[in-house]
Amino acid sequence: MAHPLFSDEHEMLRRSIHAFVEKEVAPRVGEWEAAGRIPRELWQRLGELGFLGLEFPTEYGGSGADFLASVVLGEEMARCRSGGVAFSVLVHTDMSSPWLVRFGTDAQKRKYLPGIARGETVCALGITEPGAGSDMAALTTRAERDGDVYRLTGSKIFITNGVYGDLYFVAARTDAGTPDRRHAGISMFLVERGLPGFTVSRKLDKMGMRASDTAELAFQDCPVPAENLLGVEGRGFQQLAAGLQRERLMAAVLARSGADQALEDTMSHLRERTAFGEPLAQRQVLRHRVADLATDLEAARELVYHAIRLFMAGEDCAREVSMAKLFATEVANRVAYDAVQMHGGYGYMREFPVEGFFRDVRLWTIASGTSEVMREIIARRLPL
Ligand SMILES: Cc1cc2nc3c(=O)[nH]c(=O)nc-3n(C[C@H](O)[C@H](O)[C@H](O)COP(=O)(O)OP(=O)(O)OC[C@H]3O[C@@H](n4cnc5c(N)ncnc54)[C@H](O)[C@@H]3O)c2cc1C
Known part of the structure; x- marks a missing residue:
């Protein structure tokens, strides 16, 4: 029986995701687990079906639905019998791109959201560093303003979708902060794959979630255009x-x-x-x-x-x-x-x-x- 939290529309969405998972995802998860990644065709298929932009406003290629629609997506993807497939997809839809919807400028949203919704631009979230995991405020990747770019230098670890992603939501320090206000001075950036000085240094080998790729990333004076600052400088935390x-x-x-x-x-x-x-x-x-x-x-x-x-x-x-x-x-x-x-x-x-x-x-x-x-x-x- 449907749970009262969900409306008839949510249940309709659930049926269509469920059918897709049964028919097009579950039979192939073994292949993707072995390959250590999910293929571009899956991203594009998810995009065609409208599952990657459920909450994006319609003017940016989304469906304008609420968070419960994403919950339905998460619940049904989790049933595909590969945690890694579900994890990769939900990192894209729920653990990275929502920051763009919430804090992005109109120009940033116009530039990126339609491709994210179509499954052409795969997203990753880059917060964790070798020396900063639970203690997020300890992150040391620097972003120094240099004319119309910020130059990023540092490294990130355990980044899901990091090996094959296209757009990275990266947290970096625009200000050193102080010992009692370490969280001050952290900012968020939209970093595109292919920028000079940005490399995937390693694909990490994991116990589980094998169908989701996990990367260590390195930035060396990587010039991120100033218009790719996401939200307010210094308010990233x-x-x-x-x-x-x-x-x-x-x-x-x-x-x-x-x-x-x-x-x-x-x-x-x-x-x-x-x-x-x-x-x-x-x-x-x-x-x-x-x-x-x-x-x-x-x-x-x-x-x-x-x-x-x-x-x-x-x-x-x-x-x-x-x-x-x-x-x-x-x-x-x-x-x-x-x-x-x-x-x-x-x-x-x-x-x-x-x-x-x-x-x-x-x-x-x-x-x-x-x-x-x-x-x-x-x-x-x-x-x-
Ligand atoms: C497969 C995988 C995918 C990931 N994907 C991403 C991603 O896409 N993007 C991203 O940014 N990060 C990602 N992470 C990072 C993940 O969020 C961190 O691993 C997590 O936050 C823990 O940080 P840590 O590994 O540095 O562990 P630590 O912070 O070093 O913790 C080690 C142990 O100490 C404990 N501990 C730490 N502080 C305290 C405290 N104050 N009191 C008591 N105990 C404490 C912890 O609970 C833990 O048991 C991923 C990790 C994995 C393994």
């Missing part, structure tokens, strides 16, 4: 903080929905597999374990939807978003562990999707803010 709530919600959505799929796959296996003369699904110990996981997933779903409602109402929701991200991603990891266990030896085999989910979902208690960082944000908002 505040801009990023505003977008992080959305990114964390999407991480929670992807982890939870992928776990739903893994639990469904596990239930099918338990019904089909016979041991000691009856299907495993008849064993009370396994039935109860599934019941516990289904209950945890339902609780995670309601917590995530609650945070989404607050986010969409424009409320201060850092506490609830952090709780949703923490709980949903930790539950999804428990589901992965038990799903492999209940598959027995088959759960350890590449041909069974729970094996991939086990590796993929491990990311979600780390990326978009670790579980420890989520706990710290929550604790700061409690009367401790």
